[in-house]
Amino acid sequence: MFDQAQGLRDLAQQSRQATDDAPEASPKNHEITLREEQVSPAASKSRFFPPRVAHSIVDTRQLDASQLGYAVVSTQSPVSTPTGLSETPKIDRPKVARVIAVTSGKGGVGKTNFSTNLSLVLAKQGKRVIVVDADLGLANLHVVFGFTPERSLEHVLRGDCALKDILCMAPGGVQVIAGGSGIVDLANLTERQRDGFIAGLQELDTLADVIIIDTGAGLSRGVLAFLNAAEEIIVVTTPEPTSLTDAYATIKVVAHENPTAKQRLVVNMAQSEAEADAVAHKLTLIAQRFLGIAPEYLGFVPLDASVPRAVRAQQPFVIGQPHSEAAKAIEVIVERLGYKENEARPTGFTGFMNRMQRFFGFAEPGTK
Numbered sequence: 001m002f003d004q005a006q007g008l009r010d011l012a013q014q015s016r017q018a019t020d021d022a023p024e025a026s027p028k029n030h031e032i033t034l035r036e037e038q039v040s041p042a043a044s045k046s047r048f049f050p051p052r053v054a055h056s057i058v059d060t061r062q063l064d065a066s067q068l069g070y071a072v073v074s075t076q077s078p079v080s081t082p083t084g085l086s087e088t089p090k091i092d093r094p095k096v097a098r099v100i101a102v103t104s105g106k107g108g109v110g111k112t113n114f115s116t117n118l119s120l121v122l123a124k125q126g127k128r129v130i131v132v133d134a135d136l137g138l139a140n141l142h143v144v145f146g147f148t149p150e151r152s153l154e155h156v157l158r159g160d161c162a163l164k165d166i167l168c169m170a171p172g173g174v175q176v177i178a179g180g181s182g183i184v185d186l187a188n189l190t191e192r193q194r195d196g197f198i199a200g201l202q203e204l205d206t207l208a209d210v211i212i213i214d215t216g217a218g219l220s221r222g223v224l225a226f227l228n229a230a231e232e233i234i235v236v237t238t239p240e241p242t243s244l245t246d247a248y249a250t251i252k253v254v255a256h257e258n259p260t261a262k263q264r265l266v267v268n269m270a271q272s273e274a275e276a277d278a279v280a281h282k283l284t285l286i287a288q289r290f291l292g293i294a295p296e297y298l299g300f301v302p303l304d305a306s307v308p309r310a311v312r313a314q315q316p317f318v319i320g321q322p323h324s325e326a327a328k329a330i331e332v333i334v335e336r337l338g339y340k341e342n343e344a345r346p347t348g349f350t351g352f353m354n355r356m357q358r359f360f361g362f363a364e365p366g367t368k
Contacts (some may be wrong), residue, residue, distance in 0.1 A: 007286040011244055011279070097130075098206045099352050100337075101230035104237065105246030107217035110268045111236045113311065114301065115214040116144045117318045118328070120172040121334045122210055125320075130167070131172045132177045132209040134226050135216035139179025145170040146314035154180030155198065157193045160267055163200025164207070175208070201352060219253055227254050229355040232262045235295065238269045239279050248283060263293065266333060267300040276300030298336050348355045 083333055102118070104111040113132060123129045133141035133153075142149050151166040161178065170176045189197070204211060215226050227233060233254060237247035247265075265283065270276035280297040288294040301307075304326040310317035318327045 006120075007282070007289075008245055008248060011241075011282045011286070013241075034106055039238065051251045051268065066262050074216060092129060092246075095210045097205050098232070099211045099213065099217055099230055100232045100234060101213040101226050102234045102236060103215040103227060103250060104217055104235065104243075105250035106237075107249065108241045109238045109240075109243050109260050110307070111217070111303070112141055112144055112214055113307065113316075114234075114236050114266065114268060114330075115212055116141065116316050117330045118334065119174045119210075119212050120316055120318045121330050122337075123173045124333070125338070127209045128175075128177045128207065128210065129173075130177065130204055130216060131170075131212045133179035134213050135179050136222060137181070139181060141214055142170070143179045143314060144311065144316065145172075145174075145176060146170040146316070147171065149176070149178035151198070152178040152180040156197060157189065159196070159218050162203070164203045165196065167207070172316065206219075219250065224253070224257065228258045229352045230258070230261060231352075232264070233258075234264045234266055234298070236268050237279075237283070239267065239275055240269070244279065244283060248286065251283075251287050251293070251295055252291055255293050259293075267297075269303045270300045271303055273300065273302075276302075299333045301326050302334075 018131075051071075102111055102115045112133075112135075119129045119131045119268050131141060133139045135141075136153060139152065147168070147170055149166070149168050151161060151168075153163075153166065156160050156166060157180075166177055167175045193233065211232060215223050215225050235247050236251055237337045251263055251265075254263055265280055267276040267280050270279070277297075277300075280300070284294050285295060302325050304317075304324055306321040306324040307319050307326050310320050313320060317324055318330055321327060
């Protein structure tokens, strides 16, 4: 009988055997035989991309503004109707920021590194991007970017300044809200501190097209506050057994607490495309069977020597090593996210703020 725990144990065991038994230089040896369905690497014509969705890639450069989800205002004169009346050009409502939370469950899987490079590729495509370091106790996003912020969330929580006042421009044209070291968990802030922090989030809505929330690791109440408020969540995992188990736990909690959120999956540090595809397929299969949801597999980032070198140099690899395999993989993932933008119906940081308030029990009834 196939059960949830056995499925996870099988996945962990298969991943462990694939890593231990095969030489690192032979990606084909890392294929994992699935009991339910064999994933065929030959079915994929695009590296770093899940075979089942490779045909759905859209070149956003060939789309007009309305197809990309931007507000379009007509500059033409009113059109005369047969009755002699004029039609007023329709104006779409202002576009709100797209909020994406990046989480992992387990620490040490490269979540912050992924968030950093994801934001830089989005900025390269012309998006206004803000990254919020939401790991209030162990903030290190600015270290990966390679700069030292003058002010951080610590100054906001002390009441020294507003949230928008600590925005700083990082290398690559991304704005960053730096976290602080040693700050207590969001759930343990005073009501005044939490009110000020959440209210400040609303001001970011008009300052960005995309806001990336880099959460802390684990499933503390502070992390859950961000995951409950986000409309889009990317779960980052590696093929390691402990990482897979924690990733599933995160998917399960989000499915229960925030069932309308769009959950997506990225496999980081994969030895090969076959290994990443098999791991993602099995994890998605288990989630679909026991949770009734199927997190969308966005793709993978390969194990690449340029990544640790970039971390040591405090320079994101899409800047320092733009032609590396890891950088190319991030570009494919961003392309997939860009395609999904047409399907998004974001409520922006206003909606994010309302849902976070509701999580802590002081939102207005009926708010979304």
